[in-house]
Every structure is written in C-alpha cells, then in structure tokens.
Amino acid sequence: MYLEEISILYVEDEQETQELIEEILSHVCKEVFVASDGVEGLKMYEQKQPDIVLSDIVMPHMDGIAMCTKIKAMNPNQLIALFTAYNEPAFKEQASQLKIDSYIMKPFDDKQFFNALNYLAMAFHTDLNVGKKILEKKI
16 A cells, blocks of 8 residues: 555665565565665665665675664664564664664565565655644644
C-alpha cells in the first residue's frame, strides 16, 4: 500500500542476494538504489536521500553498523532496517543503541521481510502526514 510511494536504499555486498532483493523491491517501491558496501551506501545516501535504508551488516570497506551510525548522525530520524544472517546479541545491541527500526533475518522470508518494510513505509507516511498537518495549521 505505502511501499509503492517509497524510495529505498539497499546496501548488500553479496551479489546474488543483491540482485534478488533489488528485483523484488523494484516491483513494489517507487525507487530502488543499490550499493555494494557501506562506503558506497553512504555516498548514495547523501546523493539520493531515500525514505528507507535497508542494509546488510557484515560488508567490506565499511560495515552496515558503521554506515548506519554515520547516517543517523546526519539524520537521527532516518528509517533503517538491517537485513542480515547475523543473529549475534552484540549486533542486536548495537542496532538497538542506534535506534534501528527493524532487524530482518536472512534467509529471505517474504512475510517477515514485507511486514517489516510495510511497517516502515507506514511510519514514514504517518510522520510525513503529521508534518503536513502541522504546517497547514501554522499557515
């Protein structure tokens, strides 16, 4: 419902997974931007300003946690989901401290994946609509 109005940055170093998820997202999202590591993802984030960031954690050059830390420093309200095979408590603790909005486990489970993304898309639109109403009242 809301996903078709969303732009998303997907950051993933594993080529097969990247291609699969990019293909899936391109059918349900307004725009999909893809990066292969945190350095590329951060650069693309700055250029494109996506509505949602979806990232793997363990990647070369800059991992997903480091990238998300930099993104949250730029925009503390950025909606971010981690999509990872790593279920270690240390990663979950770091994600919690960064106020990551969703932690989606691999392998791909379409129900879990779309529930998380739909929730984030709804949250994005709710905040957007609240912001518009506040502006309308001030004008």
